[in-house]
Amino acid sequence: MPETQADVLQKIAEATDTPVYVYDGDAFDERIERLQNALSGVDHLICYALKANDSLAMISIAAHGGLGADVVSAGELLKALRGGILPSDIVFSGVGKRRDEIAMAIEVGVQSLNVESMQELDIVAEEAHAQSTVARIGVRLNPDVSADTHEYIATGRGDAKFGVPADQAYELLLRAHRDPNLEPVALSFHVGSQIFDPAPIFEAAERAAGVWRDLRSAGVELKEFDVGGGLGVPYMGETEFDLASYVDRLGKLTSELGATLVLEPGRWLVAPVGTLLTRVLYTKDIADRRIAICDAGMTELLRPALYGAEHPFTFITDTTGRKTGRVDLVGPACESGDFLGKDREMTLPEPGDLIAVGYAGAYARVMASQYNARPLAPEVLAEAGGWRVIRDRPVVDSLLDGERA
Numbered sequence: 001m002p003e004t005q006a007d008v009l010q011k012i013a014e015a016t017d018t019p020v021y022v023y024d025g026d027a028f029d030e031r032i033e034r035l036q037n038a039l040s041g042v043d044h045l046i047c048y049a050l051k052a053n054d055s056l057a058m059i060s061i062a063a064h065g066g067l068g069a070d071v072v073s074a075g076e077l078l079k080a081l082r083g084g085i086l087p088s089d090i091v092f093s094g095v096g097k098r099r100d101e102i103a104m105a106i107e108v109g110v111q112s113l114n115v116e117s118m119q120e121l122d123i124v125a126e127e128a129h130a131q132s133t134v135a136r137i138g139v140r141l142n143p144d145v146s147a148d149t150h151e152y153i154a155t156g157r158g159d160a161k162f163g164v165p166a167d168q169a170y171e172l173l174l175r176a177h178r179d180p181n182l183e184p185v186a187l188s189f190h191v192g193s194q195i196f197d198p199a200p201i202f203e204a205a206e207r208a209a210g211v212w213r214d215l216r217s218a219g220v221e222l223k224e225f226d227v228g229g230g231l232g233v234p235y236m237g238e239t240e241f242d243l244a245s246y247v248d249r250l251g252k253l254t255s256e257l258g259a260t261l262v263l264e265p266g267r268w269l270v271a272p273v274g275t276l277l278t279r280v281l282y283t284k285d286i287a288d289r290r291i292a293i294c295d296a297g298m299t300e301l302l303r304p305a306l307y308g309a310e311h312p313f314t315f316i317t318d319t320t321g322r323k324t325g326r327v328d329l330v331g332p333a334c335e336s337g338d339f340l341g342k343d344r345e346m347t348l349p350e351p352g353d354l355i356a357v358g359y360a361g362a363y364a365r366v367m368a369s370q371y372n373a374r375p376l377a378p379e380v381l382a383e384a385g386g387w388r389v390i391r392d393r394p395v396v397d398s399l400l401d402g403e404r405a
């Protein structure tokens with residue numbers, strides 16, 4: 001009998017213990033290819049948003065698939081380079097870059113430093129001058145549009161901390177044009193994350209195109225039109241994001257502008273290819289519900305606690321003959337907000353069950369914490385030929401590293 005995916009997950013859990021993140025490398029490859037194919041008729045660069053999953057093995061798959069990177073810190077920049085992504089394919093975004101991070105980005109020669117304020121542009125100019133070089137500049141526009149998503153991950157509203165309004169974006173790029181140590185190359189925006197209705201992205205793109213054309217009239221020729229990320233994934237069986245019409249609309253606009261279309265997807269590429277494996281430690285039946293206490297929770301997957309996000313659960317353990325009921329799948333942390341899922345109708349878990357939490361490839365391990373002094377969970381990469389641990393489970397003693405009483 002051929003080995004099923006559940007068999008593989010079962011073996012991994014036995015070998016590595018739980019909790020553990022498992023990524024399907026072949027599925028990641030396929031998604032990269034799907035996105036590249038959708039964009040094949042368009043002059044484009046896909047800059048994988050490392051913040052979604054910055055594991056070196058995954059970055060290296062992205063690099064082999066011809067992706068660039070969107071990074072937001074010196075750490076992510078280092079990882080992108082170590083993973084094999086060329087500096088010329090890296091955009092450095094982020095609302096709060098430190099001077100040392102800016103200096104590093106200029107030194108390695110990233111494709112563009114996407115600045116978000118005049119103060120930041122001044123620092124970039126000083127650092128470029130100090131290094132006697134020319135820094136390529138992008139400006140992040142605050143497009144003043146609302147996206148239909150959780151308020152914590154909507155980033156394009158006028159009152160958001162991100163980007164600058166259109167008139168300032170114009171000023172900043174003009175200022176960069178006049179500075180011999182700066183070269184304006186990009187205009188970027190990102191309206192938010194986990195988006196299914198592209199209308200606000202299109203609206204933002206039109207606004208950005210206006211700034212682009214005004215700059216052209218002022219003699220400033222930009223190269224990259226960067227539309228950010230945000231493509232939604234169907235965590236709980238929603239309809240898929242419509243890639244074709246998204247690419248069609250943005251491709252037409254960028255070809256009209258004579259621009260390279262830059263995309264910064266994170267979640268769409270990696271969320272579906274990751275699984276968090278957890279085991280049920282104990283159960284309690286309370287009123288109308290069963291509470292199943294797992295060995296993973298908000299420390300391994302913060303999304304349910306932080307955004308009320310829902311992830312699919314699949315039993316790897318055979319549950320034939322079991323009843324279903326209302327279930328809270330909770331973690332071991334000392335917080336009532338520590339849950340993987342609340343009041344879900346599902347098969348009643350029993351102690352020892354192995355459960356796969358789906359769509360845990362994005363914003364899971366990267367947002368993990370050691371709260372309650374619990375070591376981070378390890379990561380495994382599974383591919384057609386087998387599987388391997390790509391990040392070890394730290395030994396408990398390592399929690400004391402670098403600490404003094």
Ligand code: LLP
Nearest residue numbers: 049190193194229230231264265266267363
């Ligand atoms: N580019 C910029 C400038 C961004 O701020 C982000 C995400 C992305 C690209 C990638 O967006 P994506 O394609 O992954 O939607 N922790 C939250 C998501 C926060 C996203 C922040 N910015 C979550 O778990 O839902």
